[in-house]
Amino acid sequence: MHLTKDEELLLQGERGDTLRRAMEILVALGDIYGAEQLIEIKSAQIAGVSYKTIGDAGLEWISDLDGKVAVPSILNPAGMDLLRWREMSIDEDFARKQLEIINAYRRLGVTIECTCTPYLLYESIASRGDHLAWSESSAVSYANSVIGAMTNREGGPSALAAALVGKTPLYGYHLEENRVPTHVIRVDADLKEYGALGFLVGKIVGDGVPLFVMRSRPDRDDLKALGAAMAASGSVALYYVKDVTQEPPEHDEDACEFVEIEEEEIRSVYDSTIDVDIVALGCPHCSMQELERIADLLEGRKVSSELWICTARRIAESAPELVRRIESTGARVICDTCMVVSPASERFKHMMVNSGKALAYIPGMCGISASFGSLEECIDAATGGS
Structure with missing residues (x-):
């Protein structure tokens, strides 16, 4: 060199x-x-x-x-x-x-x-x-x-x-030249959350560069969840979503591997039937918009299982009233860390997450079992559905 x-x-x-x-x-x-x-x-x-x-x-x-x-x-x-x-x-x-x-x-x-x-x-x-x-x-x-x-x-x-x-x-x-797509992923589903899709696709493409063609239009929090899951279940470091992210460099699409993902496959990742003793959200760390959504879903409820919401300290400290609303239910807004890298997770038996990244990492890094649910399912699990 x-x-x-x-x-x-x-x-x-x-x-x-x-x-x-x-x-x-x-x-x-x-x-x-x-x-x-x-x-x-x-x-x-x-x-x-x-x-x-x-x-x-x-x-x-x-x-x-x-x-x-x-x-x-x-x-x-x-x-x-x-x-x-x-x-x-x-x-x-x-x-x-x-x-x-x-x-x-x-x-x-x-x-x-x-x-x-x-x-x-x-x-x-x-x-x-x-x-x-x-x-x-x-x-x-x-x-x-x-x-x-x-x-x-x-x-x-x-x-x-x-x-x-x-x-x-x-x-x-x-x-x-290394940023061209290797796979075209056609998603035949109307998505509200993207962690389960990323969990599936990461396993398929490994360290490839997927280009998604999908009906739904993910926002930035959705893209955060999608990329995080693919990086954990595979080792994806770059992806594209047609008409949402930047366009990929000029490439030969015929040289790409084509993959079709249907809604039934995505739903197979979800499992809200297992008894949990902790629900953990915020992997990657929650944005302000995600904290607002969590606070709204918790309104009028009390948690019956441990509920952690992980975020950056700067975000939590900029929204004290939002944190107060969340923690008044018995949930905890946790800063500086997450459920994957903290030894605190190891004292539980089963964790429910809404993150494809956490789903991939928790069993190996924390030694406990994990299941995946939508944000609404996770809040229901933490509050006993009340």
Whole structure:
């Protein structure tokens, strides 16, 4: 990979050991994937935040770094609500280690928002055509597909390395020729929610690039749910929806694999018949519009099972009355974390979700069973249908 003179100096350690280590990661990635050079990035979104997922080794690695990020950088969800962790029954030793991780990132100049939906907080963090180094799978999908930015699905260390240097290797979805559709997905159904569709399609296309042709017209929250599910059940990082998202680059549609999805297949993902002891919403984190819808559905009800609603702290703090309405029912609005990366989920037996991403991840990452329902079905389950 060709490096500029300044990049060579970084790699040689002329500007410190931290930037040398960061450059070593980026150069190794570039060599593996055949990148010809590094390219400047607009922002970074960094996974590897929850102590549950990175442990002591990850904490030690981050704590050893010394420097400041070169571009706006934001964290993925942590393993607990940073303020209300006791209410989640988080162990004090876990909380101490989690806060050490947060402080280590803070010293590096990373914004401590702890969300998988940074685009809901900062419009300036990514625009169409921007090169990014984002690592959370649903955020990567949203950035590529809905915003029209360009990013690969980075690992936590490579995203942090890119944040420190301000550059990432030029390969994969940073190149226009790799952003063409591989599958055409015709959806013969009228959809209100999109997580179940994404859960199915991710399994079908793997790491492909699907182009959807559908009767319904998804909004941005729907696109968020669709992309998140495909990234989890498969490894989709880019998709298109005809007449909704940006148009794909010029391509030969005859070279695509055609798939037909019918309503009966989508309904097969749903299962609201199982007894649940927790319902969790907000994977990816809820938008303000989703919080409003949840509050309306909970109006006049009381929860009989645990109900978590996960969102970014900035969103929750901007709508205190909305949070009060939700929590007056016995539900909890949880910030900074989610049901997938928090050890708090592990004390339950069965979780109901309205997220195809959570449905894919919960059994393996939390060791409990999970079922999928619409938002209305989830609220009914949490309130006993009352």
